[in-house]
Amino acid sequence: MPRSQNKVASHRRRKKLLQQARGYWGRRSKVLTVAKHSVEKAGVHAFKHRRAKKREYRTLWIARINAAARLHGTTYSKLIAALEKKQVGINRKVLADLAVSHPNAFAEVVKFAAA
Numbered sequence: 001m002p003r004s005q006n007k008v009a010s011h012r013r014r015k016k017l018l019q020q021a022r023g024y025w026g027r028r029s030k031v032l033t034v035a036k037h038s039v040e041k042a043g044v045h046a047f048k049h050r051r052a053k054k055r056e057y058r059t060l061w062i063a064r065i066n067a068a069a070r071l072h073g074t075t076y077s078k079l080i081a082a083l084e085k086k087q088v089g090i091n092r093k094v095l096a097d098l099a100v101s102h103p104n105a106f107a108e109v110v111k112f113a114a115a
Helices: 009-021 030-073 076-085 091-100 103-114
Strands: none
Touching: 009 030, 030 076, 030 091, 030 103, 076 103, 091 103
């Protein structure tokens, strides 16, 4: 009995992998085994950096809030502590957007927290 090869699925798998490696330099985009390693490594980096991006954005928001808070005579830590004490459920992303886009609204938030 002849050996079953399932050529259609194998070809599709290889084609999919080489498609993912499009744009890579040299053998990384042409040779299956080299492309496989490159695509796998790229996936590892993509996973890691999706997590890192969240940390970077939080750092950016905190820096923006701190800069705006200092313009109003307080610091980031004092502002956040005052907001938590008043049980204001506003997150750092929104606070940073207020600080940059709507300075008057941010001033009102700071005034409310300080009162």
